[in-house]
């Protein structure tokens with residue numbers, strides 16, 4: 410590390426300009442703490458909220474903007490309930506968005522159209538039973554399990570039934586980007602409840618042509634001036650040297666000496682040692698980082714010469730006869746309320762299929778991978794005949810999202826066997842080094858709101874410490890010895906659990922029990 414005088418000095422170094430980083434900077438700014446630097450490896454604000462130009466608008470001949478990362482506002486506001494801050498911001502910046510109607514769906518298998526929406530409904534029924542079981546695990550501090558085991562105990566056993574497999578993939582993997590086997594049961598259910606029962610069960614698809622990150626840029630402009638030198642884009646953090654006195658940030662082309670630092674790196678970045686820590690992170694921190702997971706969620710967009718599928722249906726679900734999760738969920742963007750008349754449809758794959766797609770290096774290989782299921786019969790326009798075949802369909806262009814080094818995955822998912830205490834170790838500061846970002850949120854991990862809440866909390870905490878001159882007296886709860894249980898009184902703000910996961914804000918059919 411260069412000698413003292415050669416580094417830029419600041420009170421707070423904010424590492425990353427995604428939702429968490431920008432929200433943390435805003436919290437500092439709101440507390441009249443303008444002495445911060447935001448360090449970001451990309452050349453834009455938004456992190457995992459990023460878009461690209463794709464295809465061509467048949468009328469204007471201009472390309473469309475499509476989202477490669479976050480795409481939906483998940484959970485809006487329910488009557489009498491609090492509002493998702495991302496929804497508040499989406500409205501503030503007038504983001505164009507449309508309700509994703511998951512009931513607007515046609516189901517297919519290898520023979521073509523086959524109405525198995527009844528299987529989707531059956532899954533929902535079993536899920537309701539599983540929710541209650543998870544509630545007992547929380548209130549009685551019972552042993553947690555995998556989401557697969559929780560579903561099975563509740564009576565859901567798909568085995569080789571590929572329609573059941575497709576139904577559970579649609580309900581679970583499409584949300585978490587991981588399988589029920591890889592997902593923790595209790596915190597999988599609370600994660601769902603806290604977003605969809607607290608805010609609302611709605612998902613709104615953002616198709617704004619400025620890009621979804623317009624709201625993050627808009628927020629940054631409330632406290633950053635034009636060409637503000639506190640925003641350091643194209644600057645990669647290589648190492649962090651931290652103590653109770655401060656943090657030295659070494660970047661690819663210099664260094665920053667800060668009183669405090671906030672790392673908003675994804676858990677994937679931390680897991681892959683993309684940034685080194687001096688001294689090495691303590692064991693209690695490393696174990697939490699190593700256990701939390703990142704799922705990979707890849708969208709592949711296609712633009713065809715015409716819309717040969719039902720333009721009034723939003724979703725098409727395909728149950729492959731052999732492989733679970735094989736190009737299952739197709740979403741049309743050409744219909745009313747989206748990119749109307751665009752002839753664009755996209756398919757989502759996660760984990761293994763996403764890696765398979767990304768590892769198909771050449772365009773030709775990619776075409777081959779997608780051809781077997783992505784070609785839709787152009788001749789059969791009747792909705793009952795819409796099927797995946799090896800002929801027909803004109804592929805104009807396609808793109809995909811391969812997770813780059815910036816995140817090492819798409820978003821986090823709560824693994825099997827991780828307790829709230831262990832998750833708190835993921836959040837906890839070490840000396841003057843603090844952590845924020847979606848994975849640090851026990852209640853909203855994986856969602857934009859998780860990044861927002863964590864960024865705000867850490868920003869406010871540090872502002873308070875600077876104001877009170879309390880140094881690092883604001884140590885967050887941590888557990889150097891883990892006993893593997895979570896007692897009811899531990900569901901508290903100190904462990905990142907400010908809201909009861911039993912509140913349903915009157916969502917129909919859900920018991921409105923408030924326990925914690």
Ligand SMILES: Cc1cc2nc3c(=O)[nH]c(=O)nc-3n(C[C@H](O)[C@H](O)[C@H](O)COP(=O)(O)OP(=O)(O)OC[C@H]3O[C@@H](n4cnc5c(N)ncnc54)[C@H](O)[C@@H]3O)c2cc1C
Nearest residue numbers: 425427428429450456457478479480481646846847857860
């Ligand atoms: C494909 C996909 C789909 C998603 N869909 C949704 C959705 O529909 N709804 C939803 O709510 N959420 C969704 N998410 C999740 C959401 O995008 C994230 O939760 C959120 O954007 C995370 O914000 P963050 O600030 O915590 O992290 P990030 O956005 O990852 O910000 C961290 C920043 O740190 C930077 N960085 C990393 N390493 C370095 C380094 N060494 N030096 C300097 N900078 C570095 C990164 O470039 C990044 O900008 C999706 C994510 C993906 C990838």
